[in-house]
Amino acid sequence: MSASSSLNAQSTPTAVRQAARDGLLKGPTSGLASGYVQVNLVILPESEAAGFLRFCQANPKPCPLLAVSEPGARTCHALANDLDIARDVPAYRIYRDGTATDTVADVADYWRDDLVTFALGCSFTFEHALIQSGLRVRHIDQGRNVPMYQTSVALTPAGGFSGNLVVSMRPFNAADVIRAIQITTRYPQVHGAPVHLGNPGLIGISELHAPDYGDPVSVQDDEIPVFWACGVTPQQVLIDSGVSFAITHSPGHMLVTDIPDRDLALF
Amino acid sequence: MSASSSLNAQSTPTAVRQAARDGLLKGPTSGLASGYVQVNLVILPESEAAGFLRFCQANPKPCPLLAVSEPGARTCHALANDLDIARDVPAYRIYRDGTATDTVADVADYWRDDLVTFALGCSFTFEHALIQSGLRVRHIDQGRNVPMYQTSVALTPAGGFSGNLVVSMRPFNAADVIRAIQITTRYPQVHGAPVHLGNPGLIGISELHAPDYGDPVSVQDDEIPVFWACGVTPQQVLIDSGVSFAITHSPGHMLVTDIPDRDLALF
Incomplete structure (x- = not known):
């Protein structure tokens, strides 16, 4: 049995991320590590990041910001302690000049010191x-x-x-x-x-x-x-806005965080 | 200008009740003493009251109970300090054997030592x-x-x-x-x-x-x-259940309480 097929609702977030990091989990994350927040990722060069942050602030219903990384950082302690943003998602999408050009298993080779990661809430x-x-x-x-x-x-x-x-x-x-x-x-x-x-x-x-x-x-x-x-x-906005370079998770292939779902309840 | 016509959204609950008590306010209470809770009243003999209390408990959406008086009491401190339940509503309805028989300006003459008053929330x-x-x-x-x-x-x-x-x-x-x-x-x-x-x-x-x-x-x-x-x-339930004797407010002619609307907000 592969590590991927042994993952289920009872798996820890760490186990799901490790399986993605090791290339054993390539599929969607729906139903895995039940009870923990999964997030949408948008990764942009610092030159675009301040603008995108303003865009999220102005459109909080489709773009509810849970966390923003420091430029170049592949970690984000607000999401998880042992996180590698470039490898812990099962599949990523690369965008160039407003077109989704590739779907890849990790983005270590695409990483740049100016990339800023936005984590957005997921339904x-x-x-x-x-x-x-x-x-x-x-x-x-x-x-x-x-x-x-x-x-x-x-x-x-x-x-x-x-x-x-x-x-x-x-x-x-x-x-x-x-x-x-x-x-x-x-x-x-x-x-x-x-x-x-x-x-x-x-x-x-x-x-x-x-x-x-x-x-x-x-x-x-x-x-x-x-x-x-x-x-x-x-993701549609990145395409419509013709952004020169961006990375996102591939739809359905989310980043599993260590945040319990209950922590996001207002009351 | 009559006391009634001088009542408005800025009137105090006490002023509205006093005008009703004095027979100067005979009309609906909508728009008067804005910001204070107005309530539906159901008044029943003690012999029926325990059953009606169970009915309200079982049907809280149409019958949300704000207060229940002691038998015979024409006061209810949970609603207002200077309350006379038998006179402070602009118009009352009398029910006998499941039929609304009369609409009257006060129910002092109908009062009995066994009557229990139910105050129900109003939209x-x-x-x-x-x-x-x-x-x-x-x-x-x-x-x-x-x-x-x-x-x-x-x-x-x-x-x-x-x-x-x-x-x-x-x-x-x-x-x-x-x-x-x-x-x-x-x-x-x-x-x-x-x-x-x-x-x-x-x-x-x-x-x-x-x-x-x-x-x-x-x-x-x-x-x-x-x-x-x-x-x-x-009110419809009193009719459908054929209750032998009951008093309610006349529709739209509510009891104005001293409870601020904001006190009823859950959060």
């Missing part, structure tokens, strides 16, 4: 909270990726970055919509409360069954689609 | 919180009573009381639906979060424009109807 944390509260999350029940959509909602331009909001969608019946809003409100650092519910056309989504990223899921007649700001937004 | 408090947060409440903007509906949602029978939930409806756009859920969640003692949103048919409401109580309000294409448990529910 896995609030999905865990929804499930702990007894709600069923459709794409998890159906074994799919969450459906995600580009919207007509313009982000606040800042620091040279701009673009439109990307949202994820989870359907619930009315009583669970109310519960889901209450529960996710407690987690502003992982996208927080939804940004929209009901008619998808009002935010520029023409076809609920044809998501721009992820997989479609079924929506029953008595259910309401609920839309949250999504961590894919910053 | 005025959360509407005040919604408006303070910048939301527009349609029926207030349109100068109407809130639309209220009988539903197919059965309450939990307890203590000899039973019936169906009555709800009030306020329409909002999606972003404000989310805000309204967050804000009203903070006020569980005044009905708290909504019980339903979206399709009215799912809770047995066939025609949104024909409320069972109150007035219809307009709902725009980009708006979602949101339904809260309503303080009219216990």
